[in-house]
Amino acid sequence: MHKPSAVIIGGSMGGLFAGNLLHRAGWDVMLVEKAASPLTSRGTGIVTHPGLREVMRLAGAQFENRLGIEISRRLAFDAHGQILSEVQLPQNFTSWSRLLNILLEAFPAERYHLSSGVVRIEDGDTKQAAKVHLHDGRVLQADLVVAADGNRSEARRQLFQAPPMRYAGYVAWRGLVLREALSALACERVGENFAFSQIPGEQIVGYPVLGADHQNTVHVNFVWYRRTSEETLRDILTDAQGRHHPEGIPPHLLRPKIRQQARDAAHAHLHPVWAEIVDKAPDLIVQTILDGVTDTMGTQRVALLGDAAFVARPHVGQGVTKAAGDALALVQALTAADQQVPQALAAYSRMRVPVGYKAVTMAQQLGAVINLPEPQMAPWATHFADPYNLIMETAVEIDGVAHTSSV
Ligand SMILES: Cc1cc2nc3c(=O)[nH]c(=O)nc-3n(C[C@H](O)[C@H](O)[C@H](O)COP(=O)(O)OP(=O)(O)OC[C@H]3O[C@@H](n4cnc5c(N)ncnc54)[C@H](O)[C@@H]3O)c2cc1C
Numbered sequence: 589m590h591k592p593s594a595v596i597i598g599g600s601m602g603g604l605f606a607g608n609l610l611h612r613a614g615w616d617v618m619l620v621e622k623a624a625s626p627l628t629s630r631g632t633g634i635v636t637h638p639g640l641r642e643v644m645r646l647a648g649a650q651f652e653n654r655l656g657i658e659i660s661r662r663l664a665f666d667a668h669g670q671i672l673s674e675v676q677l678p679q680n681f682t683s684w685s686r687l688l689n690i691l692l693e694a695f696p697a698e699r700y701h702l703s704s705g706v707v708r709i710e711d712g713d714t715k716q717a718a719k720v721h722l723h724d725g726r727v728l729q730a731d732l733v734v735a736a737d738g739n740r741s742e743a744r745r746q747l748f749q750a751p752p753m754r755y756a757g758y759v760a761w762r763g764l765v766l767r768e769a770l771s772a773l774a775c776e777r778v779g780e781n782f783a784f785s786q787i788p789g790e791q792i793v794g795y796p797v798l799g800a801d802h803q804n805t806v807h808v809n810f811v812w813y814r815r816t817s818e819e820t821l822r823d824i825l826t827d828a829q830g831r832h833h834p835e836g837i838p839p840h841l842l843r844p845k846i847r848q849q850a851r852d853a854a855h856a857h858l859h860p861v862w863a864e865i866v867d868k869a870p871d872l873i874v875q876t877i878l879d880g881v882t883d884t885m886g887t888q889r890v891a892l893l894g895d896a897a898f899v900a901r902p903h904v905g906q907g908v909t910k911a912a913g914d915a916l917a918l919v920q921a922l923t924a925a926d927q928q929v930p931q932a933l934a935a936y937s938r939m940r941v942p943v944g945y946k947a948v949t950m951a952q953q954l955g956a957v958i959n960l961p962e963p964q965m966a967p968w969a970t971h972f973a974d975p976y977n978l979i980m981e982t983a984v985e986i987d988g989v990a991h992t993s994s995v
Contacts, residue, residue, distance in 0.1 A: 591616045592927045595720045595730040597706045597743060600627055602736035602894025602911035604691035608647035609919040610734075611696065618728065619695070620720070622705030626692070631684020632762045632873060633797040633809025635905035635983045639990020641680075643912035649694045656682030656798050657806060664784040664975035665777065667859050673975040677984070679782065683764070683807065685800035687908065709733060709743050711888035714930055718889035732929050733890045734918070736911065739880055740835055741896035748892060750882035753899055756952075757959035758789075758815045758877050759824070760902060761850055763869030764807040767796055770868065774861040779808050784979050785859060789815035791958050792862050793982065810865050811902060812854070813877070815959045824874055839871040847872055877901050877955070881948055885940050886933025891918055898944030903954035905983030906947045913991035914940055920991075943988050954982060 594610050596603045599621030611617045621627070636656055644651060660678040665671050692700070705723040712718035717729040735743030744750050767779045777783055778794040785792050794810040816824070825833045827841040854866040866872070880899030885892045894911030918936050925932035956965040957972035972978050 592732065593730045594618070594732040594734060595620065595718075595728045596734045596736060597709075597720065598736035598738060598894075598896070599623070599700055599702070600736065600738065601688065601691065601908045602738075602896070602915065603734070604688070604695055605643065605647055605912045605915035606734045606736055606893055606918065607699070608649065608691065608694050609915050611699070612648050613919050613923065615732075617699055618701065618730070619699055620701050620704035620706060620722065620728070622703070622723075624703045626702070628685040628688050628692075628800060631688075632764050632811070633795060633807075634682050634684055634687055634908055635795075636680045636682055636687075637905075637909050637985035637990065639985055639992045640909040640912055642992040643909075643916050643990055644690070646916065647691070647694060647912075649690050651690045654798075654804075655690070656680040656686070657796055659780070659782055659795055661780070662782040662784070662979040663777075664786075664979050665859065666785065667787060667857070669859055669861075673979055675976070675979055677782070677980070679983075681782075681795050681797045681809070683797045683799055683809070686798055689800055706737070706742055709735070709746055709890060711747050711890045713888050731889065731927070732922070734893055735890055735896050736893045737896050739878060739895045739899045741892065743890055744882070744892055744896050747887050747890055748882055748884060750880075750884075753878040753880040755818065755821070756877040756879055756901060756955055757961055758813050758955070759821060760875045760877055761812040761814065761866070762810065762873045762875060763866065763871060764797070764799075764809050765865055765868045765870075767806040767808050770808060771861070771864060774808075774864050777861050778810070778865060779806075782979075782983075784975065784982070785862060786957065786973075786975075786978070787857055789958060790857060792858060794862070794865060808865060810862070810869070812862070812866065813955075813958050814853070821876065825876075836876065837874060839873050842872060842874065875902075879948055879952060881945060883941060885914075885937040885944070889929045889933070891933050891936060893918065897940070898948055900944075900947035901951035901955050903982055904947055904951040904986060906951075906986055906989050909985070909990050910944070910947055913943065913989050917991045939991075943991075947986055947989055950986060
């Protein structure tokens with residue numbers, strides 16, 4: 589019997605969820621990643637949700653008791669340290685590297701190919717296989733191509749009529765600090781809680797996460813949103829050689845002046861515990877906040893998945909869970925259609941496009957308090973200026989995103 593084949597483009601979270609689920613469903617899977625080395629050092633903190641953990645189990649990931657750290661309290665405080673709101677909301681927090689390592693361990697290493705950038709994709713049809721052209725001239729054929737190649741997806745650009753990703757008018761400065769390096773007050777406020785502070789045009793959140801190491805070192809992760817003009821953004825993303833990095837500037841190329849300006853601004857605007865955390869972060873990662881939508885996630889034999897399809901701002905904490913849910917929905921649609929790929933992709937797209945729009949819309953509502961692009965979003969800015977609403981509705985699981993039975 590013909591064993592169906594899949595090429596997965598992108599070896600990050602979305603690609604590994606799809607790879608693990610397809611492999612376990614009996615597909616012949618090959619994953620191609622353009623980066624030359626494993627991606628485990630790239631991200632910072634991740635809020636996990638029950639649905640995400642359910643998809644991880646289905647994908648064969650072994651993580652019980654070592655995924656992350658349980659935190660039960662959320663609190664908001666102002667620039668003087670006064671507590672504005674406080675709730676109990678238990679969640680499990682991990683680091684990007686730890687989660688990626690767990691997914692990598694579950695995936696057969698010989699099927700994961702680094703330094704394999706894709707330059708062109710042909711989507712095939714009901715009779716013809718799809719083709720994936722690599723930068724070194726190799727051409728791969730497959731019954732299915734999963735484009736999990738992130739928010740600058742080649743497949744999205746070449747084969748889908750999706751609108752370009754849109755800049756939300758603000759950036760996130762992110763980083764990780766060893767918890768043991770923090771003062772007692774910073775530990776008490778941010779090292780033990782999911783903590784929030786905001787002032788006009790800025791918001792900072794922080795929480796502890798487990799690092800990727802075997803000693804289970806605890807780090808404090810922060811995400812500091814700042815309204816930023818397109819002109820300033822361009823300056824931030826330009827290195828000392830004058831090269832602009834629109835896809836995101838690696839931390840070591842960030843100009844010292846830019847890093848210092850961010851640290852000075854933290855001292856000037858935020859409570860001292862936040863300034864301390866920003867100061868002590870060895871790397872400052874700057875992330876451009878984007879909105880990305882599409883009206884279709886499948887064409888012939890190519891599926892868009894994760895951030896290649898929809899980019900929801902980090903406030904909803906759904907990036908990884910959405911990629912996991914897309915992968916699960918895709919595998920279920922393929923099974924239901926008896927591996928008839930174009931038919932399955934049409935069903936997958938019908939299922940997941942509304943979910944993607946829902947996550948993006950909720951994230952835009954949360955972001956309106958930082959930057960208000962359209963007057964009709966003003967009620968949301970008012971709603972999330974209230975610290976109770978902010979801490980209750982940020983990064984909570986959204987129904988349907990994980991595509992599991994429980995949520
Ligand atoms: C650098 C980085 C850091 C992040 N940090 C965090 C974080 O700290 N916290 C958080 O909640 N979320 C973070 N995210 C977002 C989160 O990882 C995503 O929302 C989630 O992983 C789903 O993304 P994805 O797998 O669809 O795409 P991505 O994670 O963007 O992965 C896309 C992958 O495709 C590869 N790729 C791109 N083009 C090609 C090509 N032509 N050929 C082959 N491979 C290609 C890329 O190298 C990358 O590995 C980060 C994303 C990135 C890219």
